[in-house]
Amino acid sequence: MKNRNGISRRNFIRQTGFSGIVLTIGAYLPASGKTEVTIINAKTTDKTGRELLSWISIDTSGKVTLRNHRSEMGQGTFQAIPQMIAEELEVNLDQVTIVFAPANPQKFGPQPQEGSFSVRGWYKQLLQIGASARQMLIDVAAKQWNVAASECYAENGQVIHRSSGKKLGYGLLVEEASRLTPPQNVPLKSRKDYKIIGKPLPRQDIPLKTNGTAQFGLDKKLPGMLYAMVERNPRFRGKVKRFDDSKTKAVPGVKNVFTVQRAVFGSLYEGVAVVADSLWAAMQGRKLLSVEWDDSGFDHLGTEQLATQMRENLKKPSPSEKFEVALQQAAKKMEAIYETPYQSHSCMEPLNCIAHVQDNRIDIWGPIQEANWIQADLSERMGVPKENVRVNMTFLGGGFGRKAFTDYPHEAALISKTMKAPVQVVWTREDDMRMGPFRPGAFYACKGGIDNNGHILAFQTITASQWIGQDWRPEPYPDPEPPGYNTGSMEGMVSPYCKAVPHYSFGGAGIRAAIPVMWWRSVYASTGGFACESFIDELAHEAGQDPLTFRRNHLPDKRYQALVDQLATISGWKSRGKHAGWGVAITECFGGICGHIVQVSRKTGGKLKIDKVIALIDCGWYVNPDIICAQVEGSILMGLGAAIKHATTFTDGKAVHQNFNTYDMPRITDTPEIEVHIMENEEKAGGVGEPGLPPFAPALCNAIFDLTGKRIRTLPFKLEEV
Missing domain, CATH: 3.30.365.10 (Aldehyde oxidase/xanthine dehydrogenase, molybdopterin binding domain)
Incomplete structure (x- = not known):
């Protein structure tokens, strides 16, 4: 709606809300964003307050504007970042306007949205920024009252004198506060004192997206x-x-x-x-x-040619003599190869x-x-x-x-x-899906040996794939590509396995192709997690042990044991029947640990049905449980699509699947019941947006084995054909 002067209601509110003096607090962060934060005043703003160059601005009416310096693609940073700042600033989110910050590494440090890094990489800095701004406002109020700052506190956008009850709104303090040098290392709240962090507050972007005012x-x-x-x-x-x-x-x-x-x-x-x-x-x-x-x-390669190259590359890495000697000492030995396809990102917005x-x-x-x-x-x-x-x-x-x-x-x-x-x-949908870059297909050759006590004695994974990032190197490429170690080979695997297994070996060999590849949600963990946790399950069966107990026996750290125990409790694992169609997988990536238990059954007519997915995520310190649950649910559905619905295939050097008529996405009718739980502990913040995806495919395949005795080692597969 527009008024008679031609100014929209939205612009009127925005312009009048930014009028007056503003206090703008910023932080200089080196490019890595990992060193100690230094709080500084941002570049001087004009009196209209329209030039906002850092996280916090407060106008003379008391209206607070917080900038989100990370992109918002559905993962919830538009809510989580302001929620962290607002906690220490002592304002409610209904008092806050949230806007996107432009690219400005001098003011905001690194701004990539990758690696589930927004909270785990920034929470201490953002809390400190809110606390510093709060302290500046308290110092000004204390000076006006001629009392000690320690006698004052902030709450709900006001500074309050504890003994007299006198109050001053932030808007009345902002002009003088804007001239102060921000204090460093202001003490932060204890977790028990949080008012909005840890609470399932409604996301501020949801109304915008439902009423059509959000700008894509x-x-x-x-x-x-x-x-x-x-x-x-x-x-x-x-x-x-x-x-x-x-x-x-x-x-x-x-x-x-x-x-x-x-x-x-x-x-x-x-x-x-x-x-x-x-x-x-x-x-x-x-x-x-x-x-x-x-x-x-x-070369104009097709899917079969790519797969042939990867299978051949599994043989290229030189055998580890120490590993092979240890493997021969095992009471039981086994091998398996797991295959995962190329995938399109297929964002709903091209x-x-x-x-x-x-x-x-x-x-x-x-x-x-x-x-x-x-x-x-x-x-x-x-x-x-x-x-x-x-x-x-x-x-x-x-x-x-x-x-x-x-x-x-x-x-x-x-x-x-x-x-x-x-x-x-x-870009059209067809442009988006056929041009890539794609998640690379990957093949994994696993070997393992069990000792007489039912413990893993030796564990090996060899990976063959198009390595992400190889294409940065100029041509001509070395031919053949030398085998070597890629750290992505271990992504998805729970790290304490390396402590529990006496002999382990990782290696791989990359292939070259004109097909562009890059990271896809959870990167290598989306493929490596499938191979690792499927093979762990196969080793558990070979050892004659319960799959969840077997994992617990190989996870010596208390944090991981607590997750296994909680997973058993919330799922009722110990009460399940024999061959009930239950599968488990636990993976780790980007600072988050996640376990899934998938339950499957046969429908009338004999078709397989996914009944329920129970997910437990340990992301340590967290901001908003609703956002976490939504992210894990979305990860499960994306993992489901990659497991049983879609893959990008190539013929004569061209992508075959160009729209959703052939690249089949999960529908509402494909969605099982999903139950998400969050571990409560005192660990530092970890990732959320990606760790919920990798456990799904192996947990599903392990559940199918529990029900049918059939091992699935190639993705995607058709559920109705199992």
């Missing part, structure tokens, strides 16, 4: 903005030989057609951009475009990006998962000072690692530079 990348519009669609080579590294745009340029609204590149790791991928004054015109013009590609100079390139300045708007990296990449590639590259984040309709990559903003910037205007580049 496609919602952003700029004056004079043009639209672009790009016809890209379906074989990834091919070049444009020639194109015919005569029919395209006849479409009303089409402005220009030209070749464009985007940087994908160490290669430049080519396409033909169609730029128009409307998205519809760009789409229609692209359909009429005729492009001839040059696909020479690289890629899109707005770029406006001007003389020595670049402005970016869109669903950006990694603002700092994109800022630095554009600065280097376009020759623009980093401080003149402004990356503005909108909400993301999913990210899972894909929207942290730099290729789509680079492409948009090049198109904008050519057109000398702001341009929004929109």
Whole structure:
């Protein structure tokens, strides 16, 4: 609704709320973000308060604005980061306006949204920032009352004198407080004194997303903005030989057609951009475009060729003599190979990006998962000072690692530079799913031996995959690729296993392919966790032991034993029947430990049914239990899709699956009952967004073995065919 002066209600509230003096508190953090935080005053703001360069701003009316410096792709940082700051600042979230911070590593430190790092990597710094701002306000109030600061406390956006009950709102203190030097190392609250941390507070972004006011990348519009669609080579590294745009340029609204590149790791991928004054015109013009590609100079591999290479690579690493000697001493020995496919990210919101390139300045708007990296990449590639590259984040309709990559903003910037205007580049669903980068397929060869006491004596995993990051290296590549150790081989495995197993060995060999690969939710843990926890279950069966007890016997740390015990309690594990169709898996990644118990049964007619998933996550210190439960539930559904629904396959160097008609996603009818529990302990904060995914597939396959006696070692599989 707009008033008679043409100002929308939303803008009126935003502008009047930012008026007056503001106190802006910031923090200088080195690039690693891991050293001790130094609290500083942010750059001086003007009296309108519109230039907000750090986490906290308070205007003279007492309105608090908190900046979320991380992207929000559904994982809850839009709520969790302000919730941490607000706790120590002593304000309620209903008193707070939350806005996204632009890319600014000098003010906000690293801003990537990856590795489940937002809380576990930042909670101490963010708590300290809130506490420092609170103390500044208390100091000003104490000075005005001529009392000791220790006689005052803050609560609900006010400073209160304990003995007299006098109160001053933050808005009345902000002007003088803004001139103070922020104190360092202000004592933080004890966990028992938290008022909003640890509480299931409603997320502030949910109303925006349900009433349509949340701004995603496609919602952003700029004056004079043009639209672009790009016809890209379906074989990834091919070049444009020639194109015919005569029919395209006849479409009303089409402005220009030209070749464009985007940087994908160490290669430049080519396409033909169609730029128009409307998205519809760009789409229609692209359909009429005729492009001839040059696909020479690289192999056009298919899924079977990739799988053959990986199976052969399992044989490449030289045997570990010490491991083989130990294995021969085992009372029982076994081997197994596990296979996992390539996967598309398939975010519900396809890629899109707005770029406006001007003389020595670049402005970016869109669903950006990694603002700092994109800022630095554009600065280097376009020759623009980093401080003149402004990356503005909108909400993301999913990210899972894909929207942290730099290729789509680079492409948009090049198109904008050519057109000398702001341009929004929109990818179709087919573009998004066929172009990648993808989660790499991976094969795991496992060996193990059990001693006479039923304990693992020797454990080995050899991994064959396209290593993520190999494509940064310039061509020509070494051929053949030398075998070697990849730390990703151990992702997903619970770390105390290495303490309990006397002899273990890890190795692997990477393959080369023109298919681009990158991280996917939980990265290698999504594949390595399946192999490890499936094989642990097979070893437990070989040892004749209960699978959960077997794991407990190999997890000597008390923290892990407590998780196993709690998992048994909440699931009723000890009361299950023989061959009841129960499976367990426990994995660890990005600072979080998660255990799943999956229950399966036969439906009428003999078809297999997933009845229930019980999940227990140990993420240590945490902020909002509702966000944790939502993240674990989402992880389970994403893991379910990768286990029994979809995979990206290739034929003649091209992705086969280009939309949801063939890349089958889980539906509501596929969703089992999910029950999520959180461990309570005094451990430091760990990850949440990714650790809930890896245990699902092995727990499901272990449950199927418990029910049917059939081992499943290849994903995905069809549940109805088991």
